[in-house]
Amino acid sequence: MKPRFFIFVPLLIGFLLAIAIPQLSNGDRRDEHYKAEREKMVATQMDWRIVRDGRIGVKDKRVLEAMRRVLRHEFVPDSQKSHAYSDSPLPIGYDQTISQPYIVAYMTELLKLKKEHKVLEVGTGSGYQAAVLAELVHHVYTIEIIKELSESAKKRLKHLDYENVTVRFGDGYYGWEEHAPYDAIVITAAPDHIPPPLVQQLKPGGVMCIPVGGRFQIQNLTLVQKTADGSIKTKQMMPVRFVPLTGKH
Numbered sequence: 001m002k003p004r005f006f007i008f009v010p011l012l013i014g015f016l017l018a019i020a021i022p023q024l025s026n027g028d029r030r031d032e033h034y035k036a037e038r039e040k041m042v043a044t045q046m047d048w049r050i051v052r053d054g055r056i057g058v059k060d061k062r063v064l065e066a067m068r069r070v071l072r073h074e075f076v077p078d079s080q081k082s083h084a085y086s087d088s089p090l091p092i093g094y095d096q097t098i099s100q101p102y103i104v105a106y107m108t109e110l111l112k113l114k115k116e117h118k119v120l121e122v123g124t125g126s127g128y129q130a131a132v133l134a135e136l137v138h139h140v141y142t143i144e145i146i147k148e149l150s151e152s153a154k155k156r157l158k159h160l161d162y163e164n165v166t167v168r169f170g171d172g173y174y175g176w177e178e179h180a181p182y183d184a185i186v187i188t189a190a191p192d193h194i195p196p197p198l199v200q201q202l203k204p205g206g207v208m209c210i211p212v213g214g215r216f217q218i219q220n221l222t223l224v225q226k227t228a229d230g231s232i233k234t235k236q237m238m239p240v241r242f243v244p245l246t247g248k249h
């Protein structure tokens, strides 16, 4: 056999493979990278078999699936994208943060959500928690007190096709009476007491998850349950650190 043949055949095979195997674009490669990051985030930060720093792992499969689905990197500023799936809160501007993934998943699990539920969130921030909720329920109403954050979250959620989320600019201490009562309410900023209007807007049988504690005190993530007869039971779940609930109340 001639030596030219030895060069020609591998070159031909290489060429055929190059046209046969679909090439990944830069965008596809980036999506694959973030998908792998999300898988890793769920496996290492919230698995119930791994108990770290006194954490209680998240068991609810639907919640874990939602955490795998929501593109967290779309909810953080460009400067934070490389940290989007790390085990920490991140700055989103205006002195505010997007919560740590584990806290988002844990609070979501506490709400025991069903497909037909209507949920109120106070503290839209980036819109990430609202998107996780929107993966699980019929509709999410979310209120944000900083106008710029409220507007950017609204645009982001629309761009990502979250049609079952309605964002409003305002003071969430007073809830959103127009759409009440809610099956569940989640508050992602800490007041020093449980806002009575939010208790009032919760359905009998509904649950609220809220960090409670003053600016310089330890805050407790509190689960509030409204019983069928309208009475309230509270349970402190764990110490947390959230930005304060602001406003004029």
Ligand code: SAM
Pocket (backbone or CB within 6 Å): 096, 097, 098, 099, 122, 123, 124, 125, 126, 127, 128, 129, 130, 143, 144, 145, 146, 149, 170, 171, 172, 173, 188, 189, 242, 243, 244, 245, 246, 247
């Ligand atoms: N849930 C957000 C996310 O997924 O990005 C993170 C929320 S951040 C920890 C708390 C948010 O609550 C901030 O954006 C803050 O401006 C907002 N906030 C504080 N007080 C509020 C109030 N009274 N009503 C509505 N939003 C409030």
